[in-house]
Amino acid sequence: MENPLVDILYTQNWDSSTKFSIKVTKPLHSEVTPYQRIDFFDSETYGRFFTLDGLMMVTQKDEFAYHDMITHVPMATNPDIKRVLIIGGGDGGTSREICRYKHIESVDLVEIDERVMQLCQEYLPQTAGHIAKEPRLHLHFEDGLNYVKNKPDASFDLILVDSTDPIGSGEGLFTTEFYRQCFRVLSDDGILINQHESPYYQFHVKEMRKAHRKIKDVFPIVRVYQYNIATYPSGHWLFGFASKKYDPVRDHQVERWEAFGLKTMYYNSQIHEGAFALPTFVNEMLAGTDPNTLPIFPHKDYVE
Amino acid sequence: MENPLVDILYTQNWDSSTKFSIKVTKPLHSEVTPYQRIDFFDSETYGRFFTLDGLMMVTQKDEFAYHDMITHVPMATNPDIKRVLIIGGGDGGTSREICRYKHIESVDLVEIDERVMQLCQEYLPQTAGHIAKEPRLHLHFEDGLNYVKNKPDASFDLILVDSTDPIGSGEGLFTTEFYRQCFRVLSDDGILINQHESPYYQFHVKEMRKAHRKIKDVFPIVRVYQYNIATYPSGHWLFGFASKKYDPVRDHQVERWEAFGLKTMYYNSQIHEGAFALPTFVNEMLAGTDPNTLPIFPHKDYVE
Structure with a gap:
């Protein structure tokens, strides 16, 4: 995303009143398997990361x-x-x-x-x-x-x-x-x-x-x-x-x-x-x- | 806020691509002193919390x-x-x-x-x-x-x-x-x-x-x-x-x-x-x- 007017955010609700969001530079892949939804994203701070049913699994940074x-x-x-x-x-x-x-x-x-x-x-x-x-x-x-x-x-x-x-x-x-x-x-x-x-x-x-x-x-x-x-x-x-x-x-x-x-x-x-x-x-x-x-x-x- | 259509979020940018947000149940007080801005908020998960120049200082929870x-x-x-x-x-x-x-x-x-x-x-x-x-x-x-x-x-x-x-x-x-x-x-x-x-x-x-x-x-x-x-x-x-x-x-x-x-x-x-x-x-x-x-x-x- 090079457009300064646009942010794509990945957001996980850590609880009912807490949101953790990462600015996504590129959504890479998204699919639904018989077991769950899988998503891959690129970001600046965390490098590439992936989620299962939306929940954070792995980032390259940590x-x-x-x-x-x-x-x-x-x-x-x-x-x-x-x-x-x-x-x-x-x-x-x-x-x-x-x-x-x-x-x-x-x-x-x-x-x-x-x-x-x-x-x-x-x-x-x-x-x-x-x-x-x-x-x-x-x-x-x-x-x-x-x-x-x-x-x-x-x-x-x-x-x-x-x-x-x-x-x-x-x-x-x-x-x-x-x-x-x-x-x-x-x-x-x-x-x-x-x-x-x-x-x-x-x-x-x-x-x-x-x-x-x-x-x-x-x-x-x-x-x-x-x-x-x-x-x-x-x-x-x-x-x-x-x-x-x-x-x-x-x-x-x-x-x-x-x-x-x-x-x-x-x-x-x-x-x-x-x-x-x-x-x-x-x-x-x-x-x-x-x-x-x-x-x-x-x-x-x-x-x- | 009892209106399901409205959220008031306190958001701190932890870095240029990371946002941490807390749903505010009530903004309590906000003032600018000669040194900084001071804000107090109520929230569900964290109880009351306050910020200096917007940065999180103290929450009752932690x-x-x-x-x-x-x-x-x-x-x-x-x-x-x-x-x-x-x-x-x-x-x-x-x-x-x-x-x-x-x-x-x-x-x-x-x-x-x-x-x-x-x-x-x-x-x-x-x-x-x-x-x-x-x-x-x-x-x-x-x-x-x-x-x-x-x-x-x-x-x-x-x-x-x-x-x-x-x-x-x-x-x-x-x-x-x-x-x-x-x-x-x-x-x-x-x-x-x-x-x-x-x-x-x-x-x-x-x-x-x-x-x-x-x-x-x-x-x-x-x-x-x-x-x-x-x-x-x-x-x-x-x-x-x-x-x-x-x-x-x-x-x-x-x-x-x-x-x-x-x-x-x-x-x-x-x-x-x-x-x-x-x-x-x-x-x-x-x-x-x-x-x-x-x-x-x-x-x-x-x-x-």
């Missing part, structure tokens, strides 16, 4: 924060992980990061909507460029819950749930049944990382707490860690870390991870541990001792 | 994050702090938090624009309600740089620079001369905390790096810590910690701080240390080894 934090935290907790399952993640960013570990033997990626991956291969080589060239990567275009149901026990050392919010096609990935199946197909060393929503706006808080309660019913060790990503609602997002025996802070393998020699833009050995230190209101939301949402007047009870 | 992190980090590093200087902070939130420590002897608050404080006392009792009742609080309505220039050496144990961005009336608070004067009026135990901008959008990155370089020229110990505040651009914000002898992590006084028995919504002893673990790209920006802004294609150099 995808590294999400993909670093979903992969390197478990890999630095158990550097012997060899068999990885990615549920969702059709943009390829998560498998790109995991495939940087030369010792990983196989990565199964289960994406319900093949068109997401095809379009990311066409429009987002930054995240999807490795897919066609990576022999360890095995693609499965089916429902994630169905896929894990049909796998034998202890098939994987790591499951990364790289999903949308628990609405539409991502909903089954936030159920107790799904977490139970994940537990079963994980080895005794197994770790599950899942997209754990955000502690700021009411919708995300509600889903965060629901997902957290369900995972705690299934896994003996459950921790939550945070990262910043400005293009997701509030910019303050969480991953869940669930495992059968490893604690991500107690069992943090600093030297072994540093020996991999990976250059990362967000993750490092300090933030690995720092990210598990959550603000008090987040701890209280996760523990379920506070009201459903962050109170508007947090100080009224205790300021003298 | 001000606790900023005010917790600017005050409790230094107080838990040196719990013997007794004489505090606040530069800016006319909304009262910082002095509210600092005055929760019973052993603090005096708090000098230097706000250039008396109207900010008067209006916050009228419209934002959540942050300004204590001001009229607090005998240890001494108000000075003048320029912050002038104020410190005229104070004797070693007058304070802690300086909190609770400023706007380095444009307009806040500009003098981001100069080497200001940091030198702060160093002089601090005791040997002295700590300076300053609003350190944000590592995401180009304008803030530039100012963050300029301020950081200047402080490093003046203080022997300089650290940076992060916190989340969704209503500031990108949601990812920083404070600078500068001191003559204390390191906030090495000298963290967990037990002494816990003994104060303060209930906080954001700060806790874990996040005190976790907040100093910064993402790699922030470390690189602060060290000055990266280009001026976060690259759009962070992976192009090192993805295999």
